[in-house]
Structure formats: C-alpha cells, structure tokens
Amino acid sequence: MAAVASHRKPRRRSLTGTTARTAVTLALASAAGGGALEGTALADPGPATARVRTEVDRLHREAEEATEKYNGAREKAVKAQQALDGLRDEAARRTQRLNASRNALGSLATAQYRSGGIDPALQLALSSAPDQYLERASLMDRAGSRQATAVAGIRHQLRGLDQVRDQAGERLAELRGHQAELRTQKKAAHRKLAAAERLLDRLTAKQRATVLRQDDHAAESADSADRADRGAPRAARLKAPNARAAxxxxxxxxxxxxPYVWGATGPDGFDCSGLTQASWRAAGVALPRTSYTQINAGQRVPRSELAPGDLVFFYSGISHVGLYIGNGQMIHAPRPGAPVRLAPIDQMPFAGASRPA
Structure with a gap:
C-alpha cells in the first residue's frame, strides 16, 4: 500500500486568503517587469482588476511624465539646431569676407613689390620727372598705410571667426546633450507604456474592458451630458474672458x-500639452511645448476663478494639462488608447491653472 501511495499525484491546493493575495501581487509585479508569469490571465475579477487598474494608471502617468520631458528636450534640441545652423551660416559668410580681404591684401602687396625693386633715392635720381616720382611715393606711403589697416582688419576678422566657431561648437555639444535626453525619455515612455500593455494583456477580455472603462466613466458621463446640450460649445465661448480664449x-x-498620439501637436492627433498648445496657437498665442512650462505662460489663476480657455494642470510634477471649458469640465487628451474628450477637473489631483494672454 505504501508503494501505491508513493505514486499518487499530489493534491492541488487552491489559493485562499493571504496566499491568494500574494499570488496576485506577484502576478502584477511580473507583468509590470516582464517576468516569467506573463501570458497567464488573472482569474480574480475583483481585487486583481482593481490592482491592475491602479498599476496601469501609475504606468500611464509615469509614461506621460517621460513624454513631457521628451517634448521639452525636443523643443530645446530644435532651438539648439536652429542656433547652430545660424552660426554655421555666419561662419561661412565671415570666411568668405576674410578670403576676399586676403586676396585684396595680396594684390596690394604684389603691386608694392613690383614698384619697390629699386632703392627710392636711386629712383628719384634717375627719374626724368622728379615731381611725378614724389607724387607716386606719396601714394605708396598711403598704400602702405592702407596695407597696415587691411592686415589689422584681417586679424580682427580672424578673431571674430574663431569666436563664431567656438559658439557653434558649444551649440553642437548642447544639441548632442538634448538628443541624448530625447533618446532617454523616449525609451522611458515606451518602456512604461509597454509595461502597462503587458499588464492589461494578463487580464481576460472582460477584465481588460472593465479596467479601461473604469477611468473613463466620468469622462463618458461628461461627454454624454455635453452632447445632449448642443449649445455647450457656444456657451463656453461666450463665457470666455476674451476673444482669443473663445x-x-x-x-x-x-x-x-x-486620438491621443504620443508627442503629437495635431492636426490629426495630440498628446496633452500638444492639444493645449495647438488650441491656443489657433488663437494666435504661442505656448511653450510642455505642461510644466505652460503653467508659467500667462497669468496664474486660482481654481475659484477659472474661466473657459484657462489651462488646468494636474499632479505634483505638472505632468498633465487640459483646457478648461466651464462648469468644472475640461477638454484634454487623456492617455494612449483614449481620444480627446471632456472630463471633470476633479478626475485628477489639481495642481494649478494659468490664463494665457
């Protein structure tokens, strides 16, 4: 009997209580970090789904922070490239002027050499027209003076050209630094988004739909209410503090x-700060590219005095921005997979507001 018992399959124990919670936690960690448990759907429709939603929200928020940093680095890289191009053009123009000055100096030196092969006293003695000689000698003296001035001018041009080249070198180093930051933040954002997607892939189709709908309920409700009131856009424009805000x-x-499109400023897709920048650009106002710089554009506004057109910011790192439209609502580009929509400003931790001028 003992021998028979030794060949029996071990009984499988169901996970309950602390053991079940631990398994869910390990599954979440594995999904976020790309562990070996990926690919197995989470069976618990309650706590597991809630935890996945929390983790997905965190990853999307961190991806957006990296996206805004990427946008900032890209804006700086563009400016550095423009400055570098300008300096290179200036260096080319200065080099052309320098070469022309050198050629002119060379022609002057050649003329002096050709006329100065005989001792000046002997030239005067042998000259059949001493008055003419003296006049030419005076001209040569002035020519020598011009030569000295030309040499001094060339030296000045050389110093200026060296300065321009030094500045271009600094801008090139700056550009390379911004390009490195671009690569770093792009990788960070994509890594976070991929981790969120891996986490969602661990859910059943029903659980995944639930997670993605849960953070959209308030937005869908606001959107439905607004579409029922076709006068809402016009009302928001009328309440705007000025024509540009409208x-x-x-x-x-x-x-x-x-759609939300990573790093986009329109017209076919937007990220959060890309939408607000494009909205105000349509009104003739140039905003900075990122949420954390847009908050300093224009006049800071307390929450109690918000008006349509104001920029509303969220989270401690100022990583998200929307456009206020009145009645506690905003239009924003939420995250990948969620289109531009209306949402209550209470949906996220409020960090401040500004009114572009």
Whole structure:
C-alpha cells in the first residue's frame, strides 16, 4: 500500500486568503517587469482588476511624465539646431569676407613689390620727372598705410571667426546633450507604456474592458451630458474672458474624438500639452511645448476663478494639462488608447491653472 501511495499525484491546493493575495501581487509585479508569469490571465475579477487598474494608471502617468520631458528636450534640441545652423551660416559668410580681404591684401602687396625693386633715392635720381616720382611715393606711403589697416582688419576678422566657431561648437555639444535626453525619455515612455500593455494583456477580455472603462466613466458621463446640450460649445465661448480664449475653446471642441498620439501637436492627433498648445496657437498665442512650462505662460489663476480657455494642470510634477471649458469640465487628451474628450477637473489631483494672454 505504501508503494501505491508513493505514486499518487499530489493534491492541488487552491489559493485562499493571504496566499491568494500574494499570488496576485506577484502576478502584477511580473507583468509590470516582464517576468516569467506573463501570458497567464488573472482569474480574480475583483481585487486583481482593481490592482491592475491602479498599476496601469501609475504606468500611464509615469509614461506621460517621460513624454513631457521628451517634448521639452525636443523643443530645446530644435532651438539648439536652429542656433547652430545660424552660426554655421555666419561662419561661412565671415570666411568668405576674410578670403576676399586676403586676396585684396595680396594684390596690394604684389603691386608694392613690383614698384619697390629699386632703392627710392636711386629712383628719384634717375627719374626724368622728379615731381611725378614724389607724387607716386606719396601714394605708396598711403598704400602702405592702407596695407597696415587691411592686415589689422584681417586679424580682427580672424578673431571674430574663431569666436563664431567656438559658439557653434558649444551649440553642437548642447544639441548632442538634448538628443541624448530625447533618446532617454523616449525609451522611458515606451518602456512604461509597454509595461502597462503587458499588464492589461494578463487580464481576460472582460477584465481588460472593465479596467479601461473604469477611468473613463466620468469622462463618458461628461461627454454624454455635453452632447445632449448642443449649445455647450457656444456657451463656453461666450463665457470666455476674451476673444482669443473663445477661439482656443472652439479649437478644443473641434478636436474632440481625435486620438491621443504620443508627442503629437495635431492636426490629426495630440498628446496633452500638444492639444493645449495647438488650441491656443489657433488663437494666435504661442505656448511653450510642455505642461510644466505652460503653467508659467500667462497669468496664474486660482481654481475659484477659472474661466473657459484657462489651462488646468494636474499632479505634483505638472505632468498633465487640459483646457478648461466651464462648469468644472475640461477638454484634454487623456492617455494612449483614449481620444480627446471632456472630463471633470476633479478626475485628477489639481495642481494649478494659468490664463494665457
């Protein structure tokens, strides 16, 4: 009997209590970090789904922080490239002028050499027209003076050219630094988004739909309410503090339903700061590229005095921004997979607001 018992399959124990919670935690960690447990759907429709939602929200928020840093680095890289191009053009122009000055100096030196092969006293003695000689000698003296001035001018041009080349070298180093930052932040954002996607892939189709819908309920509710009131866009424009703000609001309404596109500023897709920048650009106002720089554009506004067209910012790192449209609502580009939509500003931790001028 003992021998028979030794060949029996061990009984499988179900996970309950602390053991079950530990398994869920390990599954989440594995999904976020690319562990060996990837690919197995989570069976617990309650706590597991809630934890996945929390983790996905965190990853999307961190991806957006990296995206905004990427946008900032890209803006700086563009400016550094423009400055470098300008300096290179200036160096080329200065080099051309320097070469022309050198050629002119060479021609002057050649003329002097050809006329100065005989001792000046002997030339005067042998000259059949001493008055003419003296006049030419005076001209040569002045020519020598011009030569000295030309040499001094060339030296000045050389110093200026060296300075321009030094500045170009500094801009090139700056550009390379921004390009390195671009690569770093792009990788960080994509890594976070991929981790979120791996985590969602561990859910059943029903669980995944639940997670992605849960953070959209408030937005869908606001969107439905607004679409029921076709006068809402016009009302928001009328309540705007000025014509430019009204134009920005109109643009944002026109962007509703367009996809969130990583690093995009329109017209077919937007990220969060890309949408607000494009909205105010349509009103003739140039905003910085990132959420954490846009908050310093224009006048800071307390939450109690918000008006349509104001920029509203969220999270401690100022990593998200939307366009306020009144009644506690905003239009924003939420995250990958979620189109531009209306949402309550209470949906996220409020960090401040500003009113572009």
């Amino acid at each position: 134009q920005a609001v109109s643009f944002a309404y026109g962007a509703l339903g367009k």
